[in-house]
Amino acid sequence: MQAVEDNGLTAAEIEAGRKLFAGEWHFVAGAGSVHSLPAPGRIEVAFAGRSNAGKSSLLNALTGRRALARVSKTPGRTQQINFFAGGGLVIADLPGYGFASAPRGDIARWTGLVRSYLSGRAKLARVFVLIDSRHGLKPQDRGVLDLLDRAAVSYAIVLTKIDTIKGQFESRVAETEAAIKKRPAAFPIVFAVSSLDATGIAELRGAIARLVAERGAGA
Numbered sequence: 001m002q003a004v005e006d007n008g009l010t011a012a013e014i015e016a017g018r019k020l021f022a023g024e025w026h027f028v029a030g031a032g033s034v035h036s037l038p039a040p041g042r043i044e045v046a047f048a049g050r051s052n053a054g055k056s057s058l059l060n061a062l063t064g065r066r067a068l069a070r071v072s073k074t075p076g077r078t079q080q081i082n083f084f085a086g087g088g089l090v091i092a093d094l095p096g097y098g099f100a101s102a103p104r105g106d107i108a109r110w111t112g113l114v115r116s117y118l119s120g121r122a123k124l125a126r127v128f129v130l131i132d133s134r135h136g137l138k139p140q141d142r143g144v145l146d147l148l149d150r151a152a153v154s155y156a157i158v159l160t161k162i163d164t165i166k167g168q169f170e171s172r173v174a175e176t177e178a179a180i181k182k183r184p185a186a187f188p189i190v191f192a193v194s195s196l197d198a199t200g201i202a203e204l205r206g207a208i209a210r211l212v213a214e215r216g217a218g219a
Contacts (some may be wrong), residue, residue, distance in 0.1 A: 008189070009206040019206030020212065025063045025086035032080040032109075034116045040123040043215045044090040045208055047158075048114075048129030050140060051096030054160035057195040058130065059084070059093060062205060074168070079110060081117060089212055093123075108132060114139070119151045125215050126154045126187065128204075133159040133172050137179050149185045156187035160203065163194040 009017075031037045047055050060068050068084060082093040094117075095110040127148060131137055148155045157176055158162065162169055175191050180186040191207065193200035 002024060009203060009210065013210050014202055016213070017202065017207070020087040020089065020209045021063050021205050023087045025065060025068055025084055027068070028083040028085045028090065029082045030082050032113070032119075032201040034113060037081070037117065037121075038083055040121060042085065042090045042123065043125050043212050044092055044121065044123045045125055045211065046092040046094055046118075046127045047130060048094040048127055048144060049096060049134065049160075050138065053096065053130040053132050054131055054195060055093055055096065058158070058160060058193065059091065059191075061195040061198060061201050062208075081113065088216075089208070090123070097144060102180035115147065117154050117199055118148065123184055124153065125211050126156060128156050128158050128191075130158045130160050131176065133162045133165050134167075136172060137176060145180070145183060145186070149183055152185055156207075157190045159190060161191045161194060161196075162192045162199060163196050 029036070029038045047059065047214050063084075063086065079095055081132075084091045084093070094114050094188060097111070097114075116162065118124070129141065129144060129148075131141055145155070157180060159172060159176060162172075165172060169192065173192055176190045177188070180190070181188075191200060191204050193204055195201070
């Protein structure tokens with residue numbers, strides 16, 4: 001029997017995750033409207049989160065690239081859905097929600113685009129919702145989780161920047177697990193990562209590899 005790692009993953013799944021993200025990754029397209037979304041082909045996973053929750057840094061850490069996704073200190077810099085492909089998988093980087101340094105009309109347009117994408121993307125296997133571990137779940141996060149629950153889109157919580165809360169790590173994970181326990185579309189395991197020191201990155205890669213294998217087998 002294979003040894004089981006954190007989050008219920010086997011050593012083989014951890015290795016599959018490493019291989020999945022070790023290959024070449026490239027930018028596919030940026031979609032600013034429903035009509036400009038690329039045609040679905042491969043299995044997709046999406047990353048969502050409040051502005052500056054660490055999405056770009058996490059994507060770079062997962063793929064081992066320094067600048068696959070642009071990292072910005074300006075909230076709301078990602079103004080469209082950016083798609084990246086590699087290893088038989090497509091990753092969608094969704095615009096940050098919450099505060100954004102942009103006109104309200106633009107924010108409303110991005111919000112409508114994301115809603116349409118989440119509710120109608122047949123190849124979307126899971127949305128990973130990033131939560132800054134320093135702050136925990138906020139009302140805007142809960143609103144996004146409500147949207148995903150209503151749309152019956154599977155999602156998992158990823159606590160980011162855990163290197164900054166070492167003394168509060170266990171309590172933050174516990175309170176997050178309790179908050180999503182009764183949510184119908186929530187994956188029960190909370191992932192905790194740090195893009196700075198790579199904590200939890202291998203496990204998240206493994207979980208995505210497992211998801212790709214499951215969806216591929218069911219295709």
